[in-house]
Amino acid sequence: MGGIGGHGPHQMPGPISKPKDTRKTVKQLWVYLKDNRGTLLFIFISALLSSILNLVGPYFIGKAIDDYIIPGDFNGLMRMALMLIGIYILVSLFTYIQNRLMIQVAQKTVFHLREDLFSRLQYLPIKYFDQHLHGDLMSRLTNDIDLISNALSSSIVQVFTSIITLIGTVIMMLWLSPLLTVVSLTVIPLVFLFTRMIASRTRESFLRQQSQLGDLNGLIEENISGQKVVKIFNREKQEIEEFEKQNTALKGIAIRAQIYSGILPPLMNLLNNFGFAIVAGVGGYMAIHQIITIGVIASFITYSRHFARPLNELANQFNIIQSGLSSAERVFEVMNEPPETADSPDVAETWDIKGEVEFREVSFSYKSEEPVLKNISFHIFPGQTVAIVGPTGAGKTTIVNLLTRFYDVQSGTIFIDGIDIRNIKRSTLRSLLGIVLQDTYLFAESVRDNIRYGRLDASDQEIEDVARLANAEQFIRHLPNGYDTILTEEGSDLSQGQRQLIAISRVLLANPSILILDEATSSIDTRTEKYVQKAMLNLMKGRTSLVIAHRLSTIRNADLILVINQGEIVEQGNHQKLLDKKGFYYNLYMSQFNSQSIQTLEVY
Numbered sequence: 001m002g003g004i005g006g007h008g009p010h011q012m013p014g015p016i017s018k019p020k021d022t023r024k025t026v027k028q029l030w031v032y033l034k035d036n037r038g039t040l041l042f043i044f045i046s047a048l049l050s051s052i053l054n055l056v057g058p059y060f061i062g063k064a065i066d067d068y069i070i071p072g073d074f075n076g077l078m079r080m081a082l083m084l085i086g087i088y089i090l091v092s093l094f095t096y097i098q099n100r101l102m103i104q105v106a107q108k109t110v111f112h113l114r115e116d117l118f119s120r121l122q123y124l125p126i127k128y129f130d131q132h133l134h135g136d137l138m139s140r141l142t143n144d145i146d147l148i149s150n151a152l153s154s155s156i157v158q159v160f161t162s163i164i165t166l167i168g169t170v171i172m173m174l175w176l177s178p179l180l181t182v183v184s185l186t187v188i189p190l191v192f193l194f195t196r197m198i199a200s201r202t203r204e205s206f207l208r209q210q211s212q213l214g215d216l217n218g219l220i221e222e223n224i225s226g227q228k229v230v231k232i233f234n235r236e237k238q239e240i241e242e243f244e245k246q247n248t249a250l251k252g253i254a255i256r257a258q259i260y261s262g263i264l265p266p267l268m269n270l271l272n273n274f275g276f277a278i279v280a281g282v283g284g285y286m287a288i289h290q291i292i293t294i295g296v297i298a299s300f301i302t303y304s305r306h307f308a309r310p311l312n313e314l315a316n317q318f319n320i321i322q323s324g325l326s327s328a329e330r331v332f333e334v335m336n337e338p339p340e341t342a343d344s345p346d347v348a349e350t351w352d353i354k355g356e357v358e359f360r361e362v363s364f365s366y367k368s369e370e371p372v373l374k375n376i377s378f379h380i381f382p383g384q385t386v387a388i389v390g391p392t393g394a395g396k397t398t399i400v401n402l403l404t405r406f407y408d409v410q411s412g413t414i415f416i417d418g419i420d421i422r423n424i425k426r427s428t429l430r431s432l433l434g435i436v437l438q439d440t441y442l443f444a445e446s447v448r449d450n451i452r453y454g455r456l457d458a459s460d461q462e463i464e465d466v467a468r469l470a471n472a473e474q475f476i477r478h479l480p481n482g483y484d485t486i487l488t489e490e491g492s493d494l495s496q497g498q499r500q501l502i503a504i505s506r507v508l509l510a511n512p513s514i515l516i517l518d519e520a521t522s523s524i525d526t527r528t529e530k531y532v533q534k535a536m537l538n539l540m541k542g543r544t545s546l547v548i549a550h551r552l553s554t555i556r557n558a559d560l561i562l563v564i565n566q567g568e569i570v571e572q573g574n575h576q577k578l579l580d581k582k583g584f585y586y587n588l589y590m591s592q593f594n595s596q597s598i599q600t601l602e603v604y
Helices: 022-069 074-123 126-130 134-176 178-225 227-232 236-288 294-335 396-403 426-432 447-452 460-469 473-477 496-510 526-540 575-581 584-594
Strands: 357-367 370-380 385-389 411-416 433-437 514-518 544-548 560-565 568-573
Touching (some): 022 074, 074 294, 134 294, 178 294, 357 396, 370 396, 370 560, 396 544, 426 433, 447 496, 460 496, 560 584
Parallel strands (some): 385 544
């Protein structure tokens, strides 16, 4: 939806991401990890010690064969066995410490990532939300963060220990037998060749999978939110078909991603077993000809297995890391988005607020080739009520989007009390404005807290006072727990009129100088509208009011009516003068009057 009311650009599904700069992503991730440098250092020291202790085990096993088993020295063998038990106990202890600490670091990191991502979303311009599926943004905040956590907690230490084990194993193998080492390393070129071939395809597949998952989440969110519309128009079958289409696409992408990610481990295992068979054959030949001892060949074969294991682990962790990096890219894509343009240093924050509004030669377009407003000019004096009417897409809601600075004007100027709104601190500007929308959004909190959202420091008495003024107290008192009744998501357990009355109470509590009513009674039955209208009259007293009208009952008494068509003001005046002109407004009015359905005249 486009800002307020939905006349901006439509939401577009996010494009399938291409692989980004891995180095840049890692650098951004390090910003969150570097605060844990001390803990990470201790983790890597523990990992180093456990890897070194693991590496000396096979050497002592070979020594035990040559020095104690073959000569038959049982006492020496027992001493060696006890020493090996002690070594492996220390290995387990260091491994436990590093894993526990790494989990804490990972959770702390994603905690801050999640907080920063959510904070960034709060300060992104409305335009960003208009152009991105909400479900995809939710997916980045949940699924992608979880995948980053998984990669951090299970992969960083594992990769480090695997590399240390590889290096240490090669050193020990060279020390025991350079010839057998060369034989063992013959598989390495093949390992790097296949890894490089598969790496880029695996990463791209994971990116496509996460992007498609975001699109599917967006579809699910829209379907659940729009269940009433789905059922009214009997579109269940079409919705299922669309879901199956998206789900099938996700299945295909996920299968490809898992196939690519599943190729490396068995391939590495095959290459390693191939190398192990060669080592066993050559080593056996050398032992038979007494070039090396039985103990050395036993140690070397164990090291050969040690060499294979970290290669397999690196292949397995590679997939987790690829998935984590893909998710990190998606998270940082949002975090790298520029926030709303910063306030200039000399912005106005306080002045003698009167509530005067002026649009001076304002033009705007969401897309450069499609102008929505064309050279709009009008003047609202303090305390005036001005209505804006016109057909769908005329640009009425865009005027509200510009006044609130959800979007900035592309030409012309908007003034409040003679001050260019771009020179007013954005938070100050929005505190001057009270907005009641057609589709009122309420939070899954108590009625009291929903009203208090207008001013967080308000007392319970102040909340009840504004509810009484807004004609909301009567129905609130009849709720199960009165003001403390917890509403369902979006207040769906209340009628549209009741939600509007709570919204009016919220705006009354905020006590704005300028009021914007955007189609505020268009979805309410005529009986309920009387209560809402009375509440609105209380709300509009002493305030400059801008009314985007749907029913004539909201505009007949307006001081000024602006008639907009195709982005231009085609007529303006009060209700009677516009009727006397017998122009565009007259035709709208007469079409409504002749149908004897004043409440259904659509001027939106």
